Amino acid sequence: MTSTERTRTYWLEHAWLGTHVEPGVAVTVADGRVLAVRREVPAPPPGAEILRGLTLPGLANAHSHAFHRALRGTVQVGSGTFWTWREVMYSVADRLTPETYLDLARAVYAEMALAGITAVGEFHYVHHAPGGTPYADPNAMGEALIEAAAEAGIRITLLDTCYLSSGFGEPPGTHQLRFSDGTAEAWAQRSSLLKERDHARIGAAIHSVRAVPADQLATVARWAEERRAPLHVHLSEQTAENDACQQAHGRTPTALLAENGVLGPRTTGVHNTHLTDEDIALLGRSRTGTCMCPTTERDLADGIGPAAALQRAGSPLSLGSDSHAVVDLLEEARAMELNERLRTHTRGHWTAAALLRAATADGHAALGWDDTGRIEAGARADLATIALDSVRTAGPLPRLGAETAVFAATAADVRHTIVGGRHVVRDGAHTLVPDVPRALARAAEALRA
């Protein structure tokens, strides 16, 4: 087959081109990448595949724990805190095997594809069998996630997570034994065995300053630096973490990370909720990214992070569905703005364009996919098309600026998802995983006690 035979053209009724919406855009794709973008094409060229609605670059879900999807609903009964929620979450983690995790993650990533997500950052720490015994393949769990993403048709950055302690100076608890490699050096050896593929990048994560002792932080940072890989870390999601860090080290988690060489432009702090002014300045100056997960942060009663101040200080923003209370990047994007409105009693902190940038180009960059998240020649052909004629989006949107659909559309409005030029979702149906709701139900059922 010649390269010409592999060329295909999409006609986008409306296209988000990073700064504005353009009607009638032809996108030619070959070998998974955009060859050319032609504007002012009022009608579909012969043979073109028609994408009706508003086509965005594919959405990046920069923070995911796939197994948390099995908790949906069950954790909405009763009251409690982040810490009581965590006990329920651990009981599901206890029951995961490489086989059940593959089934669950395939369904979860298929749900993401249906929501227009073309790349996921999987913050992965359930490494070993219960009790901490390594599997015959020490990366059996991580490999299950990489395989799940392939079968669901999306890209993954496996953020292999170092998790060594239950708190400052505390060994891992019973539930956490399967998360721990013992030392950062042992974590590095195991992680180094993971191989990148076409759809998969390997990055690193520090679970949190609670879970990685200060003297081991630099080992993880060095591993990521040597590979020029993304490095993510849960940061100041809860005030209890800040208090314990102050008690153990006399400084904030952000200051501790800065001292140990963790911050920098390839690093992303996840949540960044309870920060001091100096923390914000440290993150901004070092160009460390911020991944906000607003639907999880409100679900877990975390608080509202200072996303606007972080961005002003120089921290690029990305978005994640984290615990998958819902999987909807459009909701994550508008929630960031709407939270800020509630906090400040003023509107208009981010434009629709700025929210889309966090959900696309900057989200991909946080996951190490620098050539994705834009509709332009040379970029990977990852696209998500949102219906503009649903009950939520019908009306004057195209005339006003169709990108404002980010304030009204939901994951249910995603009509097409294209990854590397391949239709993974067509007309709202997944092309690789036949019945996603059923797959989710079965996988969650298999993990029930």
Ligand SMILES: [Zn+2]
């Ligand atoms: Zn998380």
